[in-house]
Amino acid sequence: MTARFVATILGVLLTPSVLPAQNDSEQFSTRLQRDDKNGDGKLTKAEFTGPNRLFQRLDGDGDGQLILKDAAKKLKEMRARVGEMPRQGFGGAANRTQLEAARPRVPGVRPERRSQVRPDHENVRYGEHERHVFDIFQAETEDEKPAPCMIWIHGGGFRRGDKSEGSLFARFLTKNGIHFVALNYRLSHHAIAPACFHDCARALQFIRRNAEKWNIDKSRIAVGGGSAGAGLAQWLAFSPDRADPAAKDPVMRESTQISALVLFNAQTTYDFRWIKEHIPGEAWRGEGLQELFGYTIESVDEIGVERYQLIEECSPMHHFSRDAPPMLFFYRRSKDPKIAEQNAMDGIHHPIFGLELKKLADELGLECDLFTVENEKDLAFYNRRWDYAIKFLRKNLQME
Secondary structure (H helix, E strand, O other): OOOHHHHHHHHHHHHHHHOOOOOHHHHHHHHHHHHHOOOOOOOEEOOOOHHHHHHHHHHOOEEEEEHHHHHHHHHHHHHHHHHHOOOOOOOOHHHHHHHOOOOOOOOOOOOOHOOOOOEEEEEEOOOOHHHHOOEEEEOOOOOOOOOOEEEEEEEEEEOOHHHHHHHHHHHHHHHHOOEEEEEHHHOOOOOOOHHHHHHHHHHHHHHHHHHHOOOEEEEEHHHHHHOOHHHEEEEEEHOOOOOOOOOOOHHHHHHOOOEEHHHHHHHHOOHHHEEEEEEOOOOOOOOHHHHHHHHOHHHHHHOOOHEEEEEEOOOOOOOOOOOOOOEOOOOOOOOOOOHHHOOHHHHOOOOHHHHHHHHHHHOOOOOEEEOOOOOOHHHHHHHHHHHHHHHHHHOOOOOO
């Protein structure tokens, strides 16, 4: 996102003439409360009436949901930075320096490089569909040796979302010597499962096939994602290697095995039967699941054997074994089961998903770190999650 665009969006949304109120916090809270028609204290992207790019900036963990209190606080901070910017045009060198200084600081990132979030290679095509594209952000390295790579898979309930969310944190990876790839895949209205799962496998194999072109070390690839993207990432990691040495297509000969997983607000299964048994509330009824697998709650008792087999095949936990790579889970919610009863969105992103998988990992002696938010200290750690994630990646991508 360019400096001019950010300033324009915030200027329009947050000036007193648009949101007349006593102060900035009250202004935005009032707008959020108007959008929150069901009064649950949260907003999905469909409920949010502001620009999509603003929603992405506020939805830092990519779970497709804003907590009203957190969003108001974050936007107040953004508004304060905009207030410090020069009121005149942004054409002069001095103005650009002040504008850069007003940007949110990422720990360890040099201010002059913070604005460089555009990909080095944009919309690289890995298949025939319009959604079969990814962006590459090249790592900053001290030599010409191939560097490790992290592939990011966006969230959005399999019904929405875009690779552009990856540009918000690509710098965390590239400044630490890790190439970063953010990909798109077909959504449910394009094709139901297993299409999106196969798309992600194809993208991984395509990246490996062309690794030398982008100076990627194909033996050191991690995958991450938020919400639906986290599920797709796990499916890649836990499923049997899809490499076919006899395939006519050379891309299909490449491995789908990965070195590490970084996951935000992840589901670990998409089997509504398991969700109904383990997650309190109505998460198992999720429309996203129905659209993903082509069934309806009204006809759930009529689902045939083949459909159930498909659901199991696309559920990461179904494939979990001692071959799983090191895993890192972050959840923005408490592990208290009562949280899941508040609404389906809290349920489908509840830590119970990850905690149940961690039990399996612990039994097999596999590396699996999982963090939840139980108090203010945990929230502060969650807000610095990429710092910890980088350490995790550096260790498991053999960079230390």
